[in-house]
Amino acid sequence: MLTALHHALRSRDVRAGELVHHSDKGAQYTALRFTQRLLEAGVAPSTGSTGDSFDNALAENLWSMLKVELVYWPGVTFATRAEADAALLRYIDGWYNPRHIQASLSGLSPDEYEDAYHRSQPDPHR
Structure with a gap:
């Protein structure tokens, strides 16, 4: 997931404070390196409710x-x-x-x- 995040950040005009990354609470999205990279890029992490596919x-x-x-x-x-x-x-x-x-x-x-x-x-x- 980190590779995909790096690609997305490089290939888009990402401006700090204007983007939210919404995901479920999977280990790949809540991992320290992943969330740190989101914060470094100015992307706000957001996760849905546990076990609720409807909010995502x-x-x-x-x-x-x-x-x-x-x-x-x-x-x-x-x-x-x-x-x-x-x-x-x-x-x-x-x-x-x-x-x-x-x-x-x-x-x-x-x-x-x-x-x-x-x-x-x-x-x-x-």
Whole structure:
């Protein structure tokens, strides 16, 4: 998870105090190194209620989709953890973010939604 966090922080315009990382209370999200890295980047950690998937429904939906479309796809196997990490990043940055349409976000992909958000913000250079 730390590798994915590092990638996300490098590939996005993350501004301290403007982002919340919401997750369940899994050991990977509550680990000291993970939470320290969030705080160093100015990202507020947030966890849902123990045993309640409803307060984290969007994240649960993403993980379900990722498993169906990547992990459980016929013939997919990973020889190493590094190979699985690379496949996950390709899926998220190569398919999910740029192309996957989110009905709840006015029919935009996550990348399109993020671009629309940034265009709607006041230009700091004016």
